[in-house]
Amino acid sequence: MRLIYILLLYPLLTFGQSTSYVEQNISLELDAGWNMFGYSCYDPMDLVEAFSPVVDKVIIVKNNDGKAYMPEFSFNGIGNLELHQGYQIKLTEAITDFQFCPFLVPLMEGCLDSLACNLKPEANMADGSCEYPELGYDCDGNLLDNLFELPDLAFRTYLIENYPEVMEYDFLNIDAALVPDTFFIYSESIENLDGLQNFSNLRNLFIAGNDALTSTPDLSGLSNLEELHIISNYALTSIPELSGLNNLEHLSISDNDALTSIPDLSGLNNLEHLSISNNDALTSIPDLSGLNNLSELNIYYNDVLTSIPDLSGLWYLSELNIYDNDVLTSIPDLSGLNSLSQLSISRNDVLTSIPDLSGLWYLSELNIYDNDVLTSIPDLSGLNSLSQLSISRNDVLTSIPDLSGLDNLIILDINGNDALTSIPDLSGLNNLSVLYIYDNDVLTSIPDLDLPGSGLYNLNILDIDGNDVLTSIPDLFGLNLKWLTIEDNDALTSIPQLSVPSYLEILKIKDNDALTSIPDLSSLSLSNLTYLSISGNDSLKCVIGYPSQLTIQESWPPICD
Secondary structure, X not given: OOXXXXXXXXXXXXXXXXXXXXXXXXXXXXXXXEEEEEOOOOOOEEHHHHOHHHHHHEEEEEOOOOOEEEHHHOEEOOOEEOOOOEEXXXXXXXXXXXXXXXXXXXXXXXXXXXXXXXXXXOOOEEOOOOOOOOOOEOOOOOEOOOEEOOOOHHHHHHHHHHOHHHEEOOEEEOOHHHOOOEEEEOOOOOOEOOOHHHOOOOOEEEEEOOOOOOEOOOOOOOOOOOEEEEEOOOOOOOOOOOOOOOOOOEEEEEOOOOOOOOOOOOOOOOOOEEEEEOOOOOOOOOOOOOOOOOOEEEEEOOOOOOOOOOOOOOOOOOEEEEEOOOOOOOOOOOOOOOOOOEEEEEOOOOOOOOOOOOOOOOOOEEEEEOOOOOOOOOOOOOOOOOOEEEEEOOOOOOOOOOOOOOOOOOEEEEEOOXXXXXXXXXXXXXXXXXXXXXXXXXXXXXXXXXOOOOOOOOOOEEEEEOOOOOOOOOOOOOOOOOEEEEEOXXXXXXXXXXXXXXXXXXXXXXXXXXXXXXXXXXXXXXXXXXXXXXXXXXXOOOEOOOOOXXXXXXXXXXXXX
């Protein structure tokens, strides 16, 4: 830009005053047809030269004296364009971005940057005076609309290091926060997650292992969230409202040692999986009756949880696990859970009883174990779909209810029940394939397994192990066993005859301290036997014989003379 100094003579004054001017490019904008324009250049310019760039569009140019320039006839009656003179021009089409020379305008210095706070629109020369706002703020000191200031420095640092794409300067870019669909927050230093609510397109959110975290912001606006895991946040005392999470399918609230309550969950209409576990200070669980689509519910390792809410409205619940709740004294009515297929009630130290289960027609797996003061089990006769039953390590359980109606039972596990003295009739369990009876300290007898017309003909695996006062085993002659284990039964003195022919593939007779004799294994048709272990039976001095296809091992008792 060229500076031009012009001497301004003021009448009535005896001295001159100089003013700075600058040349400024200002284009002529002329329409097709007739137009008027003024010539503002300081020096005269030959009219032919002046219009040479656009001469093909010029029909005629006229001045105030009526003189003309007609390029079609190469006629210039005007001569030069003169400063401050006006002219008429007729064009065949519009012309733009055209000028004779830069305009002369008074010099005005100032800030020319449109991003500066002190932009001077009338200025035509930059003077280095521009002032800019602090990063992230406007000129009035307000935070920019698309930014969010994270109050927790540790959370800010975590995002800068792990999710830099959502940060702008030291601020959360709200528009960028809409992009992630999965978000992990794992830090030992974060105390406050304010700002998390801006990640409104998240589908999966993991808040885990944040040792200093005491609270989380309102998450109800994360309407696209499908999975939410709040795990191992040891200082977290509360969880905010979750009612707006209409698409949530999986919710896990676990290992939060200081958490005392869980918010209302009734609006989570699409929730399918809910796990509430290892929350050491949690005393209650909110109403769950509105969770109509819930299919899996896990409630375990909550040390001070005393009760579980009504579950009767959970029509689609298929799996329920209630275990390791140290002060849980009762379980609510389960009779309305018509879709329940798997139920585990385990390691609840003060649970004394289990509610009626007879209406659970579709229950296929039932596990009742490690309930230290459980004295009885309800009637199971209506569980026609039950295929797996485990009754184990219930220290004061003295009896097991009638099992004769469990026509589809395939696996039965009865072990570690220290006060159990007897086992009910098993003869009607025609589909039973696996039977474990072990570590029942005062069990003195096992019921008949081979009754005419109703024996356990499909039984493949039988494990009788660690029953300290068991003195005898019932007849096994009609059973088509493939696997038989008789081990660590301290008072057992003899073993009954085995089937002939036998389908037995694996036979273990070990550590039965009082055992003095076993059947003659050489006289039986044990052609399928591939594994035999006979050891640690202190009173068994010799045997009658071994299967011919097996090589006698040094650890086996010798053959009697």
